Amino acid sequence: MKVLVTGGLGFIGSHTVVELAKSNFEVIIADNLYNAKEEVLEKIEKITGKKFKLYKYDLCDKEKVEEIFRDNNIDAVIHFAGYKAVGESVKKPLMYYSNNLITAINILEVMEKFNVRKFIFSSSATVYGDNGHTKYVESMGRGKTTNPYGTTKAMIEKILEDLYASDNSWNITILRYFNPVGAHESGLIGEEPNGIPNNLMPYIMKVASGKLEKLNIFGNDYPTVDGTGVRDFIHVVDLAKGHVKALEKAPNGLNIYNLGSGKGVSVLELVNTFEKVNNIKINYQIVERRAGDLAEYYSDATKAYVELGWKTEKTVEDICRDSWNYEKNNKK
Numbered sequence: 329m330k331v332l333v334t335g336g337l338g339f340i341g342s343h344t345v346v347e348l349a350k351s352n353f354e355v356i357i358a359d360n361l362y363n364a365k366e367e368v369l370e371k372i373e374k375i376t377g378k379k380f381k382l383y384k385y386d387l388c389d390k391e392k393v394e395e396i397f398r399d400n401n402i403d404a405v406i407h408f409a410g411y412k413a414v415g416e417s418v419k420k421p422l423m424y425y426s427n428n429l430i431t432a433i434n435i436l437e438v439m440e441k442f443n444v445r446k447f448i449f450s451s452s453a454t455v456y457g458d459n460g461h462t463k464y465v466e467s468m469g470r471g472k473t474t475n476p477y478g479t480t481k482a483m484i485e486k487i488l489e490d491l492y493a494s495d496n497s498w499n500i501t502i503l504r505y506f507n508p509v510g511a512h513e514s515g516l517i518g519e520e521p522n523g524i525p526n527n528l529m530p531y532i533m534k535v536a537s538g539k540l541e542k543l544n545i546f547g548n549d550y551p552t553v554d555g556t557g558v559r560d561f562i563h564v565v566d567l568a569k570g571h572v573k574a575l576e577k578a579p580n581g582l583n584i585y586n587l588g589s590g591k592g593v594s595v596l597e598l599v600n601t602f603e604k605v606n607n608i609k610i611n612y613q614i615v616e617r618r619a620g621d622l623a624e625y626y627s628d629a630t631k632a633y634v635e636l637g638w639k640t641e642k643t644v645e646d647i648c649r650d651s652w653n654y655e656k657n658n659k660k
């Protein structure tokens with residue numbers, strides 16, 4: 329089966345390409361390198377021992393999307409491509425709405441034209457919004473999103489639902505990620521956020537490597553185990569394997585799955601685990617809460633286990649070890 333992976337040089341995309349290749353899928357990569365480096369391709373090829381066709385195209389250009397489908401007999405698409413920084417999306421909403429929606433619609437329209445119907449969408453737990461629950465299950469549906477990035481994910485999910493309702497020859501799988509972290513055990517690929525990291529784990533990496541002085545922990549007065557925020561951190565390799573399972577096992581129709589560990593871990597618990605596993609002290613200070621943050625949420629991952637035979641295998645210790653291994657191997 330030939331799979332087009334859009335955003336295939338990005339953090340989650342690159343790890344998914346590795347797992348697809350290991351499962352003997354033929355992979356085509358499209359990436360405009362807005363949030364990825366071309367050197368990631370040679371690292372993926374080193375890990376897998378395979379070569380991959382790369383289209384360095386902006387998928388907002390529909391002609392370019394058609395060219396990819398004309399060049400290759402694509403059987404399925406895994407769609408990662410899209411801007412994904414929450415803070416940036418608040419500052420630049422039009423950039424997020426135009427890029428994320430146009431790329432998704434272009435892909436779907438060209439798939440329709442070339443009669444390709446198997447589509448896996450990279451969505452996010454952020455679509456649940458603040459629904460008053462801490463454990464999210466797929467049947468809860470979407471809530472009120474709190475930033476344009478999250479809203480584009482919710483909008484694309486709605487587009488997919490309407491598309492399927494109009495033509496149920498589509499085979500659509502929506503995967504809602506919780507907090508992707510970690511790196512491939514080789515230390516060759518991992519998370520490379522542009523500039524100062526917004527997310528917790530990449531920030532801890534920069535403090536651990538001395539590039540940033542200390543971690544600001546946004547609030548310790550939440551109603552949680554130790555007052556700090558609680559999240560469902562999922563190792564990116566487990567997440568990548570979830571996409572392979574979705575490709576192999578998702579039932580026909582439109583199906584939605586949480587991809588998470590099913591467990592909540594607090595910010596302080598993650599920091600303490602990182603320090604213990606890597607024998608490194610992380611300087612931090614408690615500061616005020618970050619606007620928009622929720623106290624606690626994590627996944628109910630039962631549906632993915634029952635229907636796809638998938639669950640996380642990596643531990644928080646694996647996450648901390650693999651993240652630091654990547655950081656050490658990629659000192660910039």
Ligand code: WQD
Nearest residue numbers: 414452454507526527528531544545546557558559595621
């Ligand atoms: C996690 C916890 C912070 C940084 C976001 C997006 C979500 C998804 C994952 C794309 C919170 C605390 C963080 C720091 C801190 N992205 N924190 N100091 O906000 O749960 O989710 O990234 O799909 O859509 O919303 O992730 O890593 O930013 O925060 O104390 O410097 O760490 O308050 O409790 P978040 P995060």
